[in-house]
Amino acid sequence: MDAIVLQRDEGREISLGSIRMWVQEDGTSTRGTLGVAEFEVPPHAVTPPPHIHHAHEEVFYVLEGELEFLVGTQTMRAGVGTFVMVPIGALHTFRNPTEKTARFLNTFTPSRYIHYFEEMSQLIERGVRPGSKEFIDLMARYDTEVVA
DSSP states (O other): OOOOOOOTTOSEEEEETTEEEEEEEOSTTTTTSOEEEEEEEOTTOOOOOSEEESSOEEEEEEEESOEEEEETTEEEEEOTTOEEEEOTTOOEEEEOOSSSOEEEEEEEESGGGHHHHHHHHHHHHTTOOTTSHHHHHHHHHTTEEEOO
């Protein structure tokens, strides 16, 4: 097996409304154990509601700009170089409250959650609004609980 080398903006692009995502590893080369994607989040973009993953860990590493994270009951700003590890069962979400685009690297273990974003993209293309029952049902199919 050969190593995978991708440059910035390479990988399979998935459109999530105004948010862009590049899948760099969908689990194919990691026996399904790891998924990796890069995200570009414009200012004030619609991001996920607070939620809990019941079947996978998630890591965020800020590459550019600044994001605001809710993890548990704590809200924090995360600038370039910040690492946020969200274990199974931890309440979390993020947003870009600034006037500059933010980019981050995101990992998922296992990689199955990459498919959630593929399905989300299809919902958005059909005009389904984030926060709707269809979105909440999609999250539930991926062992993710929306917390009001």
